Amino acid sequence: MLRWLPGDDPRSLQKTFGPVIITGPKRSDLLRGFAPAAAAALAFLLVFGLLGGWILAGRMLAPLTRIAYAARMAANGSLSHRIRMKGRQDEFRGLADVFDTMLEQLESHVAEQQRFAANASHELRTPLAISRTLLDAARNDPTRDQGELIERLHTVNTRAINLTEGLLLLSRADRRSFPREPVDLSLIAEEAAETLLPLAEKRQITLDVTGETTQTIGSTALILRMVTNLVQNAIVHNLPAGGTVTVHTEPQHDASVLRVENTGHPLPSELVPTLTEPFQRGTERIRTDEHAGVGLGLAIVHSIVRAHDGTLDLTPRPTGGLIVTIRLPGTPPQERGLSTC
Template identity: 60%
Template sequence: MARAPGLSVRLKLTLSYAGFLMAAGGVLLATVWVFLLRYVPTSSSFGPGPFSPSRQDLQDAFSPWAGRAMAFLLVFGLVGGWFLAGRMLAPLSRITDATRLATSGTLSHRIRLEGRNDEFRELADAFDTMLARVEARVAEQQRFAANASHELRTPLAVTQTLLDVARKDPGADPRELVDRLQVVTTRAIDLTEALLVLSRADQRSFAREDVDLSLLAEDAAETLLPMAERRGVSVETSGAPALAAGSPTLLQQMTTNLVHNAIVHNLAEHGRVWVSTETRQGSVTLSVENTGGHLSQALVSTLREPFQRGVGRTRSDHAGVGLGLAIVDTIVRAHDGTLTLTPRQDGGLRTTVDLPRGAGATPDRTRP
């Protein structure tokens, strides 16, 4: 925004210091003058002599020195104020320089203002924290954009290859080509829809209302029951009603993704999934556990990253698009909650979502 030029803060502080010093000096001189006038008569009652001054004599002697003192205070106030203002505003100059560097795209620079804690140090520390978060966010977005481009390019490249092969071999079975194109297209559609959900959740452009996570868990388990039966996985739901404040659509997507991942990434036979809800003081919890292979903490810590499918735990018959837990993590953060992933001692994964409690929730509410 264009602004008219004005005085610098340093000059304003200098003038303020000098003006205050002049005012204080003026008050002091006026006090001395009034004090002296109380004890000096209007005219000398002892006759002429060097030890019988009158008010006029005192005024003639006091006024020049008072003027010199005020001039000295003015110069001293301007010079000293300029120096003091510069010292006081030096940290602000460093913060301004760091802001300009960040504006130019240099997010790795940090102020790291030394000294004891004060308002400038708090501002500098807050700015450093903000820069660190912005840098991490930008790096995350860059990785996401690169991975998304690669993931979207893959089905398109496969489609192009299939079409090239069909063009060179007119005698090929068209039904096989259509089936393979349908698989590739379905994968591309799933990826695009996942990206849209991720973007919508990240923007936090939704209205909040009370949503019962226990009902969402039951709906997700019922919807995914045919898939679980085909894979030989049993799904159990338990827990009291847990009202969370958020978007019903996004929370339904979050719950479905968690149950879906628990079913897909499970044992080849006789796998189990446990879904439970709980209301605590100030929050509600959704927990999803599943059996499976043993997972290291290093691997688990990468699962919420976009396009990380967890090598060694993915079933070959359903690779997914690698955005399931990334979508869950984004939805949870958009609802001011926390997502915790913990490897189970007996194998598999425990996923816990903590969300702010809805306005109508009560800690001791039980299912009728």
Template identity: 70%
Template sequence: MRKPGMSVRLKLTLSYAGFLMVAGALMLAVVYFFLLRYVPWVVVTSTPGMMIPGRTDLIEAFAPKIAWMMLFLLIFGLFGGWILAGRMLAPLTRITHATRKAASGSLSHRIELEGRADEFRELADSFDAMLARIEAQVAEQQRFAANASHELRTPLAITQTLLDVARNDPDHDTRELIERLHYVNGRAIDLTEALLLLSRADRRSFTREPVDLSLVAEEAGETLLPLAEKRGVTIETAGQVAVTIGSHPLLLQLTTNLLHNAIVHNLPRNGTVRVHTAAFAGFVVLTVDNTGERLSPQLVATLTEPFQRGSQRIHRDHAGVGLGLAIVKSITRAHDGALSLVPLPSGGLRVTVQLMAAPPAVG
């Protein structure tokens, strides 16, 4: 805890008054050194009875007036400085009030400072934008926590039901029970690992290194080739070297999630997934297109939300846990990139990830 001190308004008031006093003193010094210095201290005249004032006489005549003038400057400086400081600090008072409301949990309050653009207006607008982002993130975290609790509770409830049935019916087929428990437990593990990966990406706790997205795309394509062949989906990979700076495991996970979604949510047969990488001035792009049914822009806008699934596009054997694109969004954001999802007119989805390009190698 800091000790209480003078307010900023009082400090500014004293500064204004002090500056005015110094300016007055300098003005008097100029008058003295550039005018009175040419007046002798005592003037002696040859004419009897004629008195010409000297420097001493002038100082004695003007000294009281100078004192009154300095006193007036002090009072005027304090009074005027107090008013000016109050008007200047009025926006800061509103910003402080908004900060205290935000600290108490009221994130919906905004400063909305009016007037022309200046430093205080810029600060107020930046603070309003920060509050809007925090409010959106808090709301997103609350929805995420509620959805995660629901998703984690589902496999536990199913497991509890299966165990209750087995306990009440000792003659129940244990092989079927074990298979169903194995499937439910696997889903719970996948969900937990996805949540941990999402948390890791949000914390940005990873080592950055040069990563070629074209090689990452080839690696992800080879990993998911058996799944694509099983579903009759063709993977087409093309493009150029696209080197960025980031985490190779996270970017591989990002690409794998995109390819997995593109394969699973595709045509029942003879589907296609196209992966393309490109490098431009200052940034690189990874694009994944797939064939499939037509998607509405309203549905596409919700696909990156955690646990949001297009119910008509789910296949039971690889339904996922509803975090695939949410993880892609989080990894992209952790790499200071941009993610866009666009439904294709002929059906399917185009996902584009734009990241900063790696600086050119020196030497």
């Protein structure tokens, strides 16, 4: 038997011994030996891949699951639920934070609307209840003075009408469904002051209008109502006599500024932020005369300012009274030139 070693030369062996046949393992033997190992490796890789993919997909989709759960909670009416996702700042964390912010704004808006509806219902019910009481009293006592009854009913109905008009104006301003045109705040201030001058003289209040031409873009009717409400509030919520109201207009950079300042009693700092809320009246500002209002004066002002993309700032004066500063977008130069042609 001839044994060939790896160092032997096949050609020298062929010369010495004749034809040489080298044999090795058969292909079928190799396949039978390799197939089970390959199948086991493939099965292991398949199971490992499926398990790893399931775990990885679960970790990646977990934030979407939390967001979907919060969305279902919001769809069912629960706006108080928050995702509050922790971890590194990635796309999922950003999406969750934006969703939480949206839910917070929705909850605040819904709560505000519910509070407004409840307050409006209460305010509207009051004059209607008074009217019913007066009519019942007149029916039970036919000898009662009809003139007094008519006068009181007129006062109550006027208050109800003013309240309804205020609510409609709030809705109109919130929808921003109004045409926009160039408006001169100085002319609006003069018109409002001229309209309310008799009221100021009756209360012995000095009313001054200062400043210069100040252009903005918006609704003339709404801005006039805004300035009128501010001036009327400044007159009504003032000193009993000898007070002052100053209305000042001026352009500042890209803004048009309207400032209404009035004397009066000192206002607590915690009361000032609530003055723009509908039907929120501070104790120090309640009036019981014919100009008591319906609690929508500054709320309407705030809504009109917001509808015109402006800002409203309330600052109590150290010596008493209030300073109201409104900043509205100024008129672009090209539009200002067209409005003066």
